[in-house]
Amino acid sequence: MEAKQKTIDIIKQTRKAAPEAFEARKLYLKMRKAIAEALKDEPKTIPQVAEATNIPIGEATYYMMAMLKFGELSVNGIDDMDEYYFYELKKA
Amino acid sequence: MEIQQETCINESLYDVLVIGAGIAGEESALKLADMGYRVLLVEKEPSIGGKMILLSKVFPTLDCAACITTPKVSETARHPNITILTLTEVEEIVRDTKNRFSVTLKKKPRYVVEKDCTGCQECEKACPAIVNDQFQFNLTARKAVYIPFTIANPRVALIDIDNCLLCGACEKACPSNCIDFTQKEEQLKITAKSVIVSTGFKLFDPIQIERYGFGRYKNVITSMQMERQLAPTRPFNNILRPSDGKVPDKIAYVFCAGSRDHTVGNPICSQVCCMYSTKQAQLLMGALPMADVSLYYINIRAFGKGFDEFYEQAKDMGAKYVKGKIASITEKENGNLILRYEDIATGKVTEKEHDLVVLSVGILANPGITRVFKKERLETDALNYIRQTDLLQSPAITSIEGVFAAGTATAPMDIPDTIMSAGAAATETSSYLARLS
The missing domain is CATH 3.50.50.60 (FAD/NAD(P)-binding domain)
Known part of the structure; x- marks a missing residue:
């Protein structure tokens, strides 16, 4: 088991992570933090989150759908016009 | 029934090499395996099932696509006469002196020990790296360590090493200790008596x-x-x-x-x-x-x-x-x-x-496979589909004796026609193998 846990150290001797992977991670963390902040008090639709965070709405959609997939957000109903769903932070 | 583990190629002689594990490849492989032939099914993606496994429903019956394809996928994966290699591409096919095909395969590392992975996805939860999800056609994201999709077969994680941060979080989180960053790309050599090309289409x-x-x-x-x-x-x-x-x-x-x-x-x-x-x-x-x-x-x-x-x-x-x-x-x-x-x-x-x-x-042709045939030429038609040399009477026959084509590798077609084409390829192949012996 000890040897298994060190396989990451073995690959790191010959390979480095791509800078683009770190950039993508950094961006996701930034977006996630902003989205979580916007949703901390009440559920919001994607346009409401985009407005509250100044994240371009297309990017807000992409990252909120990723957070939904990763189990960080959940759906909380739809607006009166049946156009936009409300999303909230998933309760632990 | 013994489950075929894809890392275990104990034998290197197969009756049939089937290239591409979409619905055509699976159907051909199953038909031949049921006849008792030993089949090696090679797929470049991490899961078998091709494009059909990603569909919602099928026309004109509106049957659930997954409900049709997953039993076939499962049957293929569990058939004792079928060995499956995922993340594997064919590099070279050459006819040998015994009128068989000498095949060189390249198997990419999964960085996960397949037989030990339980598909629990704890590694995914721990992974901090995100990237576009190609199996959702980039509409959302996935982690760098991931199971391709819920009904993937094998339902085993893999690591997208190009987008991995090499942080080791997955290795720490894995309860079955199956993450293995020491895996390397492998070159495998096998011999097949016949080949079925079922490489599908490009969108x-x-x-x-x-x-x-x-x-x-x-x-x-x-x-x-x-x-x-x-x-x-x-x-x-x-x-x-x-x-x-x-x-x-x-x-x-x-x-x-x-x-x-x-x-x-x-x-x-x-x-x-x-x-x-x-x-x-x-x-x-x-x-x-x-x-x-x-x-x-x-x-x-x-x-x-x-x-x-x-x-x-x-x-x-x-x-x-x-x-x-x-x-x-x-x-x-x-x-x-x-x-x-x-x-x-x-x-x-x-x-x-x-x-x-x-x-x-x-739908577009996917002719890349023609390049792997050495010394003999797998001919294509004017639109780059595999040329059927006897379209009306034997549609699976190609320009190379012993090499047959199935499904959309030969032309655009729907799922029922693909199944029929795969059946024809299996029949031609069994007939060829009978003549060989």
């Missing part, structure tokens, strides 16, 4: 047609992206516009996007777009009862059994079929899209606003 990339705005306008999506949105394992919680998460209510389909179009090098009909768009229209009207669905077409080709009735059913449900080729698509500030087209019924150039546009993308 047309509509970015080539600038006037449709795909890649520039987020609400112009492909039919495969809509297919994923309609599937139970969808990328979003419902059918939504990628630009802002709005539930669409005026949806347009643009037929023949990359088919019957000399300007993009694909002058032929893709056979399936009219019907899969009609299927999607019916599913959309079921999922979004208030939605208007308009389908812009050149000609409707509803040639198969039950197809015309299926088309009429869509019209009865409220789908609007508009005869007219789309000249251009432009985007409004709110993300809605203006379609400009000549309405053939009135002869007038008309504009119409929609909030989501789906491009019914066509």
